[in-house]
Amino acid sequence: MGNIVLSIKNVDKTFGGLHALGDINLDIEEGKIHAIIGPNGAGKSTLLNVCIGRLAPDRGTVEFEGKNMIGMEPYEINHAGMVRVFQTPEIFPDLSILQNVMIPALAKRDGVFNFDAFKSMASNADIEEQSTRILEELGLKSQTHDHAGSMSRGDKRRLELSMGLVQHPRLLLLDEPTAGMSRHDTNRTIDLLKQIKERGMTKIIIEHDMHVVFSLADRISVLAQGRIIAQGTPDEIRGNPRVQEAYLGGAEL
Amino acid sequence: MSKTLLRNDWVVMALFTAAVLSMPLWLAPIGAGYPDLLQKFAIFGLFAIGYNILFGLTGYLSFGHAVFLGVGSYTAVWSFKLLTMNVLPAVLFSVLMGGLFAVIIGYLSLRRSGIYFSILTLAFAQMSYNMAYSVLTPITNGETGLQLAKSDPRVIDALFIEAGEGLPSTDLFGMQMSGYPGFYFCAVLLIIGFFISLRIFRSPFGLKLLAIKSNQTRMLYTGFNTRPYLLTAFVISGMYAGLAGALMAVTDPLAGAERMQWTASGEVVLMTILGGVGTLIGPLLGVGVIKYFENIFSALNVDTLHQIFSFLPDWLENVVVWISSHFVGEGWHLTLGLLFMVIVIFLPGGLMEGFQRIGSALRNLFKRSEAVAAQPSEKE
Ligand SMILES: Nc1ncnc2c1ncn2[C@@H]1O[C@H](COP(=O)(O)OP(=O)(O)OP(=O)(O)O)[C@@H](O)[C@H]1O
Ligand SMILES: [Mg+2]
Numbered sequence: 314m315g316n317i318v319l320s321i322k323n324v325d326k327t328f329g330g331l332h333a334l335g336d337i338n339l340d341i342e343e344g345k346i347h348a349i350i351g352p353n354g355a356g357k358s359t360l361l362n363v364c365i366g367r368l369a370p371d372r373g374t375v376e377f378e379g380k381n382m383i384g385m386e387p388y389e390i391n392h393a394g395m396v397r398v399f400q401t402p403e404i405f406p407d408l409s410i411l412q413n414v415m416i417p418a419l420a421k422r423d424g425v426f427n428f429d430a431f432k433s434m435a436s437n438a439d440i441e442e443q444s445t446r447i448l449e450e451l452g453l454k455s456q457t458h459d460h461a462g463s464m465s466r467g468d469k470r471r472l473e474l475s476m477g478l479v480q481h482p483r484l485l486l487l488d489e490p491t492a493g494m495s496r497h498d499t500n501r502t503i504d505l506l507k508q509i510k511e512r513g514m515t516k517i518i519i520e521h522d523m524h525v526v527f528s529l530a531d532r533i534s535v536l537a538q539g540r541i542i543a544q545g546t547p548d549e550i551r552g553n554p555r556v557q558e559a560y561l562g563g564a565e566l
Numbered sequence: 567m568s569k570t571l572l573r574n575d576w577v578v579m580a581l582f583t584a585a586v587l588s589m590p591l592w593l594a595p596i597g598a599g600y601p602d603l604l605q606k607f608a609i610f611g612l613f614a615i616g617y618n619i620l621f622g623l624t625g626y627l628s629f630g631h632a633v634f635l636g637v638g639s640y641t642a643v644w645s646f647k648l649l650t651m652n653v654l655p656a657v658l659f660s661v662l663m664g665g666l667f668a669v670i671i672g673y674l675s676l677r678r679s680g681i682y683f684s685i686l687t688l689a690f691a692q693m694s695y696n697m698a699y700s701v702l703t704p705i706t707n708g709e710t711g712l713q714l715a716k717s718d719p720r721v722i723d724a725l726f727i728e729a730g731e732g733l734p735s736t737d738l739f740g741m742q743m744s745g746y747p748g749f750y751f752c753a754v755l756l757i758i759g760f761f762i763s764l765r766i767f768r769s770p771f772g773l774k775l776l777a778i779k780s781n782q783t784r785m786l787y788t789g790f791n792t793r794p795y796l797l798t799a800f801v802i803s804g805m806y807a808g809l810a811g812a813l814m815a816v817t818d819p820l821a822g823a824e825r826m827q828w829t830a831s832g833e834v835v836l837m838t839i840l841g842g843v844g845t846l847i848g849p850l851l852g853v854g855v856i857k858y859f860e861n862i863f864s865a866l867n868v869d870t871l872h873q874i875f876s877f878l879p880d881w882l883e884n885v886v887v888w889i890s891s892h893f894v895g896e897g898w899h900l901t902l903g904l905l906f907m908v909i910v911i912f913l914p915g916g917l918m919e920g921f922q923r924i925g926s927a928l929r930n931l932f933k934r935s936e937a938v939a940a941q942p943s944e945k946e
Contacts (some may be wrong), residue, residue: 365787391789403787405780408773409733416777420789428798430771433575437770476788 316343318484318515319364319395321393324373326359328417333359334370335539340486344504346516348526350516351536352559357519358400360536361486365397377484388425396482400489400519402469402475406462410453413461414444416476418439421480447475466493474502478509485509491525503528527551535559575764576601578846582760586753590746598858601749606857608752609813612746612759614837614849616806619763620799621835622844623772625779626676627684630691634664634804636698636826638811640705643712643821650722651734653743653751657812664808665801672800678791679782691831699825711822712755736816748817755813759806760846766802767846775799807834836902840909842918856902863901866894 319341326334333356341347342463349357360369364375366387375382377395385393405413418440423429436439448454451471461472470493477485490498490506499522501515506516506529520526526547533550535543537559543550550556571577585592589607593599598607617631638660645656675686689732698706706712714733723734736743743751766772776794785792815821824830837856842848871887871894878886893901913919 347821367787387786388791391787397787400785403781403784405784407780408777412773412777416774416785416790417788419774423770425789425791426794428771430766430769430798430802432769432771433765434773436769440770480789481870515935524593 315345317341318378319517320344320376321360321364322374322376324363324375325358325371326363326368327371332388332539334363335543337373337539338365339534339541339544341515341517342532343515344513345531346510346518346529348533349517349519350521350523350526350533355536356539358488359535361397361488361517361519362504364390364486365395373401388420391420391480392425394483395486396477396480396484398473398477398488398490400492402466404461404469404472404474406460408461409458410448410461410472411441411444411457412466413472414447414479415440416442418479444475446477449478450472450478450505451475452498467498468496470494471498471502474505481514483515484518485514485516487516489521491520491522499525548551575761575768576787579757579761586757587750589753590749596858598861598941601745603857603861604749605752605813605817606861607854608749608756609817610837610853610857611756611836611850612752612813613807613834614841614853615756615759615763616803616810617805617834618838618843618845618849619806620803621838622946623775624769624796624799626679626796626800627835628675628687628800628803629684629828629835630671630675630687630689630694630805631803632826632828632830633691633694633836634667634807635811635814635830636694636821636823637667638664638808639815639825640712640811641808642812642815643714643819644705646720646736646815646819647712647718648721650720651736652722653736653738653812653816655722656736656816657809659810660808661805662808664811665805667808668801668804669797672797672804675934676796676800686931688828688831691826691828695826697913698826703943706821706823708823711820713820732843732881736819738895743816751816752813755809759809760850770796771798808842815904819897828904836906840906840916842916845916845918848916848918853906857916859901859905860898863894863898864896867891 317340319324319339321337321339324334324337325332331565337360337371347361351357359368362371364382365381366385366389370383373383375395377390382390382393382395391456405416408416415437419427419437422440445454445457451474453468453471453475461469464472470490474487487506491502494502503525506518510516510529518529519524530547533545533547534541535550535553535556542559543553543556545553586608589604590599591602592602598604613631615636617628621627641660641663642656645659649655671687671690675683675690678686699708711855716733720734738747738751741747774785774790774795778795782792811821813824814825833856836850837852839852840855841850868887868891871890872883875883875886875890890899909916913923915922
């Protein structure tokens with residue numbers, strides 16, 4: 314096994330009486346794409362929420378590059394190098410598409426706080442260029458000065474992805490990055506994510522679309538009712554009868 | 567005017583400076599070209615510009631900004647009493663004190679957002695207002711208000727000049743700050759204040775504040791600690807308010823606690839919304855409209871109304887005067903309330919939205935007539 318980037322240990326999370334996560338243990342290897350699959354309500358998004366500091370677990374630790382992230386502020390976790398792309402697009406609807414990408418680029422360059430009230434935007438040409446390049450890569454170049462709030466849902470997802478990618482995180486957490494996208498855009502995103510993999514960015518990807526999962530993932534963990542019921546390579550998962558029963562209701566993968 | 571030209575800061579500043587300095591000329595025809603009112607435009611203009619940096623960029627609605635106005639005035643009068651009648655130290659200290667109070671109130675209020683933030687700022691303002699009347703009377707002189715006195719030390723002035731007969735007046739190195747010199751002093755500060763606000767609006771800092779307004783949670787996960795951003799915006803707007811308070815004392819050297827009352831805090835909210843929240847010029851328009859109409863309407867009384875409507879038959883004149891008398895003098899606030907309601911309902915973006923709509927309507931009209939003119943030639 315290679316270098317472990319993220320190590321989730323004994324994580325428990327309950328909401329009232331609901332056991333959303335039960336004793337989760339998961340190691341993510343550097344440079345790999347690790348898919349987490351499972352039925353609706355399995356706890357996949359909750360797991361990511363715990364990783365990026367949106368939710369505090371009842372028990373357990375999340376170690377990113379050897380450092381425990383539990384109790385750290387979301388912006389500190391971001392600067393540590395773990396970045397999340399949300400399931401429901403979380404963008405800045407009142408800003409332009411370009412500005413939406415410039416904001417995370419500024420965060421990456423300037424840190425959690427920078428009093429740049431007397432710098433002009435013109436002095437940030439490098440940030441603008443970098444953001445434009447990412448948008449181009451994701452096929453959003455033509456409309457960069459439009460309001461982000463008026464984009465289609467699929468475009469919003471691509472915008473979110475650009476916002477994550479522009480920060481060049483060491484670990485990118487993707488929560489259903491292709492939901493709401495057309496087949497064409499989905500394939501495009503798969504290609505893009507493969508490309509980035511070659512650049513050595515580690516990724517966790519949550520997906521319902523098995524086409525996406527099996528064309529991307531190096532490893533797959535299956536979550537059902539807050540527990541990891543299987544882990545392995547795509548081939549191992551494909552042939553695992555427990556997974557077929559829990560997740561696919563017996564349907565052929 | 568071309569939009570790209572307006573994107574250049576220096577073009578904007580040249581236009582703005584020309585407009586402000588020539589105010590006595592172009593406001594004269596509507597009866598507003600006298601120093602007293604012009605000063606008010608400039609002073610409340612600064613107040614509103616600063617308020618807009620907080621409310622317009624971050625969306626945080628403070629209901630207590632008059633505190634900083636009051637603090638600025640008290641500080642300025644104390645500077646006149648203890649140090650010198652020169653206005654520069656007074657202005658400087660007031661800005662600093664406004665900022666200091668904003669650090670404290672902002673630090674505490676910004677632990678909450680939305681309506682809770684607004685209520686916290688309101689609570690702090692009412693607390694300060696009440697303290698000015700009670701425990702702080704040694705500093706504020708309670709209900710009488712803080713005034714100049716013959717016996718004030720004025721240690722710096724005492725070194726250079728003999729105390730004259732009567733109370734001294736505020737000055738800038740010998741130039742008295744009443745009448746037009748007073749207005750031009752305020753006008754220069756308004757121009758500087760506008761320049762700073764322009765730079766902030768067009769800076770990455772301004773962009774980040776807008777992003778906080780748009781989606782604060784997302785900012786946290788994007789790697790920004792939003793609290794210091796909000797506090798900085800709050801303190802900057804507090805400093806503007808402190809400056810405005812100082813200028814009130816410069817043009818009339820006394821300070822009273824009523825300057826901190828919630829109605830004064832509410833007024834700046836009205837001005838900003840009326841003109842157009844988050845636009846550069848909007849708050850100034852709001853100030854202009856409110857202060858101008860306040861001046862006209864509150865000066866009218868039943869007698870002047872009778873004069874105005876004397877052309878009507880007697881019975882009708884009486885009816886009209888009876889109705890309209892509720893909207894003038896003390897009743898001016900009723901007029902203001904109605905005006906505000908009409909604007910907010912029909913133009914949520916304030917007067918600036920109105921202008922934009924007129925602008926785009928005209929442009930469409932223009933395009934259509936051009937298209938009509940172009941059509942026959944295409945057929946040939
Ligand atoms: N903040 C919360 N408060 C209460 N319950 C929550 C909260 N977040 C998630 N849950 C519950 O926890 C369970 C797991 O939710 P989660 O969003 O993690 O599922 P998921 O695997 O991402 O599902 P999907 O595929 O539909 O996105 C669900 O039953 C959900 O209702
Ligand atoms: Mg989910």
